[in-house]
Amino acid sequence: MPLRLELRPFEQVMINGVVITNTESRAALLIHNQAQILPGRMVMQEEVTVSPVRRLYFTGQSLFMHWLDEGGRSERYQSFEGQATQLLLLSVDPDFRTTIKEAVSAFAAGNGFHALKRLREMVVAETQAAQAAGTPLPEAFTDGRNQALRKPSDDR
Known part of the structure; x- marks a missing residue:
């Protein structure tokens, strides 16, 4: 049975090292083979x-x-x-x-x-x-969405 991934608008997912970015509407992907999948919110730059x-x-x-x-x-x-x-x-x-x-x-x-x-x-x-402690570190993770493609109205 394939793995079903639901992606929000502009959400990213990394599959076998390839970054995939959804477009402006919700989408679903079916993964039929073995793959290493990491949601965008767990990807560290x-x-x-x-x-x-x-x-x-x-x-x-x-x-x-x-x-x-x-x-x-x-x-x-x-x-x-x-x-x-x-x-x-x-x-x-x-x-x-x-x-x-x-x-x-x-x-x-x-x-x-x-x-x-x-x-x-x-x-x-x-x-x-x-x-x-007053020594903030940069944010390690994002919400998994491509910020460059998003418009303020895309927060759905």
């Missing part, structure tokens, strides 16, 4: 990878998008695992450490989407903590 947590997420995002490429998967996974190990060595927060371990385990088990969901929670928490 490289220019906002200003912390070790964000760099780990971005590396995980790259690993997830290229998971079906067996040739590059090993190298990307090693990079991800190395960054995760460094964060584990630096962290004293048990919840933080648990989340990192869960993400590494999820990728090792082939469940990269779950790993990214957990890492996204860390990025959001880090952004909120930085804001509360």
Whole structure:
């Protein structure tokens, strides 16, 4: 049975590393084959990878998008695992450490989407903590819609 994706106006989705942008009306896509799919709201742009947590997420995002490429998967996974190990060595927060371990385990088990969901929670928490401390970080994620194409009246 195919996966059905419902897209809002101007919503973006990344499928196997390709960014797809919907037009001005709602649309549905049916995905019939195995694919790595990441909603636009979970896509991080490289220019906002200003912390070790964000760099780990971005590396995980790259690993997830290229998971079906067996040739590059090993190298990307090693990079991800190395960054995760460094964060584990630096962290004293048990919840933080648990989340990192869960993400590494999820990728090792082939469940990269779950790993990214957990890492996204860390990025959001880090952004909120930085804001509360008076040292705001740039927003890591958007609402998943292409802002350049949207008109103010497109908020439906």
